[in-house]
Amino acid sequence: MTGEPVLAGVAEEVRRVAVLGAGSWGTAFAKVLADAGRDVVLWARRAEVADTVRQRHANPDYLPGVRLPENLTATADAAVAVRGAQAVVLAVPSQTLRDNLAAWRNLLPASATLVSLAKGVELGTLKRMSEVVSEVAEVDQNRVAVVSGPNLAKEIAREQPTATVIACADHERAVALQHACSTGYFRPYTNTDVVGCELGGACKNVIALACGMAAGLGFGDNTMATLITRGLAEMARLGTALGADPMTFAGLAGMGDLVATCASPLSRNRSFGERLGRGESMHQAQQAAHGQVAEGVKSCTSIRELGRRHGVDMPITDGVHQVCHEGLSPQDVTARLLGRKPKAEWS
Ligand SMILES: NC(=O)C1=CN([C@@H]2O[C@H](COP(=O)(O)OP(=O)(O)OC[C@H]3O[C@@H](n4cnc5c(N)ncnc54)[C@H](O)[C@@H]3O)[C@@H](O)[C@H]2O)C=CC1
Ligand SMILES: O=C(CO)COP(=O)(O)O
Incomplete structure (x- = not known):
């Protein structure tokens, strides 16, 4: 063999x-x-x-x-x-x-x-x-x-x-x-499952931006694990609404890519988010990318809109969008995320 x-x-x-x-x-x-x-x-x-x-x-x-x-x-x-x-x-x-x-x-x-x-x-x-x-x-x-x-x-x-x-x-x-x-x-x-694999790849870039912001703010592994796990929950919700197989998100194109990208200093999305978390501007973070693409910066807009159209709650994606395109600081968004109405884990 x-x-x-x-x-x-x-x-x-x-x-x-x-x-x-x-x-x-x-x-x-x-x-x-x-x-x-x-x-x-x-x-x-x-x-x-x-x-x-x-x-x-x-x-x-x-x-x-x-x-x-x-x-x-x-x-x-x-x-x-x-x-x-x-x-x-x-x-x-x-x-x-x-x-x-x-x-x-x-x-x-x-x-x-x-x-x-x-x-x-x-x-x-x-x-x-x-x-x-x-x-x-x-x-x-x-x-x-x-x-x-x-x-x-x-x-x-x-x-x-x-x-x-x-x-x-x-x-x-x-x-x-x-x-x-x-x-x-x-x-x-x-x-x-093309839908699930593609959405996994696109959504994880947005969650990696959030993890980078958390790292830039000085937060540790509990915060990372929370963002990764709740990020997986929101991407799986979106995928399921769009016809993907939920199992795909437990696989390499879901969880696998999410973990690699959120944890790695090699990720352009994570690095971009980390700069924002440290207080740099979008312009500064863009300059530091040296022309290489951090896809989540643009895709957070289209993914957020997909979520809205399909009635899917995507709070982390919303937060990333607020930092990248609506002028909120990562600190503001952290407070907003933690201040949401309490809910059951699977709802
Ligand atoms: N770099 C990585 O580790 C991985 C990247 N990807 C994905 O692969 C895709 C391509 O990524 P990379 O090769 O890493 O990107 P990159 O930023 O390193 O290179 C992009 C390439 O596209 C070319 N290009 C053609 N038309 C362009 C235009 N109008 N504007 C800008 N560039 C243009 C550039 O010249 C360059 O050769 C992205 O969607 C990325 O998310 C997926 C898995 C791993
Ligand atoms: O998609 C990737 C790893 O699977 C690369 O991520 P970045 O684009 O954030 O570097």
Whole structure:
């Protein structure tokens, strides 16, 4: 037994993969795929990033000190990247996915699986990323997969063991992708609950902002555990209202990612929140992120609105929104959260 997933032979084997977006996760996931034996082409917005990946097998701006495999090449031309790919991985920030994909739509190979790595909910439309992909690329939901789990890019790039979930309505496609990215340090599971996996990934960023704020205020592990547990409760409530399987939130894309992100100093969302908790302004926290995306800052608005539309109480998400967009301080929000009407734990 090698533990290698067995392909049922229904879905096309994934031999060549395009990864569009050469930030932290796009580059680290491209490395995983290459280490799993796929031919991988990474698309970078900036030609100099593509040149460095191709010539020096490195992407020092995002993954300093990491050597990238020889079978991972790069280009700044999306048409070159996607040519002949059985899977096209979309690794750009959530709020930019629609525009980026619109520019790539006519280049996509006819039957390729489209895979979203992004963890967010679109502002305005309140759509999950797989919905945006299916709409913009005009493909059936069965052709769209998402990857979500405790996957801090910098740890994975150093080949530290982790697991993830590949969610796709078409189980055979999920299995083909699972096969394509299984390595000695990266273990993907499959799931057909795309809604739950995507909401888990998006909501945990908001809860990680809250945990960061708590850390910045000097609070300890009881506060973290409370935010993580009650954060899980509110994301599971939202997911269930939107048709997700509640069990998904007990899994890698729910609890798993929530714990990793809320606890890790590597998380951009947690770090952003920590700066706000220490009294820095939104502008200062944004400057400190050096252009890297902390998705929860924008997605707290769309997730809060999703909760409202579906009658779901999301007090921590509301609190994060109040700090990020309504001018309240983390201290004010702490007092508000603790001052709410007493209630039963499961209500
Ligand atoms: N970094 C991580 O550890 C993980 C990130 N994710 C998710 O993956 C998605 C991508 O994240 P990262 O690669 O970490 O982001 P990043 O901020 O490190 O890189 C974003 C990449 O998208 C490109 N891009 C294309 N169009 C853009 C535009 N209009 N504006 C800004 N950037 C644009 C940038 O050039 C850059 O290469 C996010 O949704 C994030 O939540 C998911 C799991 C782990
Ligand atoms: O999604 C992540 C880990 O699974 C990365 O989180 P950050 O975007 O907060 O760094």
